[in-house]
Amino acid sequence: MKTKIKKRWLLNGIITTLLFGIVMIPIVKDEIAVKTDAASNIPVLVGEPIGWNEHGGGNDEYTLIETSPGSNIYTKTFTSLKSGRYQLVKKGTWNRFPAIEYDGNNSKPGKLIFPTDDSEKNFYLLNSGTVTFTMYNPDNLPGSPLGPRRFTVDFSSSPANAQSHLVLSGDAVGGWATNVGTNRLKGEAGFDGRYLSIVNYLSAADFKIFIWNSSHLGDWGWSSYDASRSNASGSVQQSGTNIKITSAAFYKVVFDTKIMKIFVHSDPTTHQVVSKYDGATLLEKEAAFSGINYNPTPCPRPNKRFDGWFTDAALNNPYTPGTVSGPLSLYGKYVAEQDVKLSFYDRNQAISTGNVYAYGWNPGVGETLGGWPGTKMNRHGLGYHSLDIPFAKVSQKILFNNGLSGGPAGGEVKTADLDWGPGNNLYTHHTSSWGVMSATHHSATLFGIRILHETNEGCGAQSSTLLSGAWTTLSGEFSSLSSDVKTDLKNATANFNGDLVAQAAARYDIIALKYSYSDFINRITPPPGGVREPQAKERDRFATISVISGFALIAIIGVSILRKRRYN
Incomplete structure (x- = not known):
């Protein structure tokens, strides 16, 4: 009997173990897979100028290193890195990180990476120099405090006249080929690779800028041309999507990788160096080209809002755009950002009798409240609207509109482009003025509004x-x-x-x-001269009746007492 019981217990144990194993195998397998995948997510830089070694090269010279254990941030600085076609791959594999995960807005001094959307996940480094690659959250873990996976590319120096990976192409330079060496742009010294330029003879014809030796990748033309920053704008006009030179001559063509714009200058054109600061912190160096007024580009700062450039560190003398004849230092005024409740009051409801939209943007940076028409505001009635805006989306420029597009013919109604200064959060349209609306x-x-409505x-x-x-x-x-x-x-x-x-x-x-309604707000007070309001008259009448009633009651009681005494 005992033997049978032991066998039964042994059989039950075997069955339990097998069932437990069946349940645990997928879990263990998944855990191993996760660990293996995580181990292979270490970023490695590969490319035409350095080779295609997915293992990181000898001594891991092209492998990004984690900044500290568990930080999930990998970085590497490469000296004398040449412009060209690159990829970021997962170490030991040919699994590529998507090039479109490049974070150009947080890279310095500009967007010196051109990512492609092809299956190879290539990107082009537009200039040569000392470059730091940083990958955040390479495992792309959901809920990571670093946010979604992304990588930045920062230049700390760039040699003078280093060949870039951009080229002039078009009839203005003899044809639309993208591999003519004499048409290749070069880096401007002193700006950490930001400016790429070329001095060339341009015929009276069209041109664009493309990625060097490519099938016309990039395609920067008329939409990228900035006449306000070009001193030869009188010799330039639009030709479809192309830039057209109207008078053949030598020109200096500049590509600004920070704002991704093309300038066309007459030759010769010189420049002065403008150093831009936040307090004692150097933000960037910028070129002020001769023959044209210099307008500083924005320099966004984390958790701060910009409020103008000044020529002195004490922020007493605002900078006025003009020509610059020597080195210049500018100091930005920045104020701490706060979430804002933006209010818009249009007494005559000239913008809209219905919904109103707020459209905000930072010049040279981008839209902050979404594409046109922006974000719909909360409609409270009688022309009053409000919108809660987190500080990260507070902009320098804003306008209010009715949500339509296509100009007046399409029914579009909007305010002028408005400068939104720090501290202001109420725009009154019928007086065209900014103010402050407290909570x-x-x-x-x-x-x-409830009073007026009810x-x-x-x-x-x-x-x-x-x-x-x-x-x-x-x-x-x-x-x-x-x-x-x-x-x-x-x-x-x-x-x-x-x-x-x-x-x-x-x-x-x-x-x-x-109408003698109750004064529940307690606003009504006796006016001068002692004339009381209707509510006061009602109170007086009640008081008078109360006093008379009191006297009457006392009289009745008195009479009763006297009667009792008389009969006694």
């Missing part, structure tokens, strides 16, 4: 036609407001031509006085 006054404005805004304040129960409804809503909002409403100056709180106060005062 308290915003809440008071919303209640003011008291039949369309009928006028003197009308006796009020919505049934409106005053009681408003009184109940008012009781739930915070004390600071109640105080704002109580102390508001009544004015039918003022903001919405002032208009609501004027409406409230007239209705409360004329």
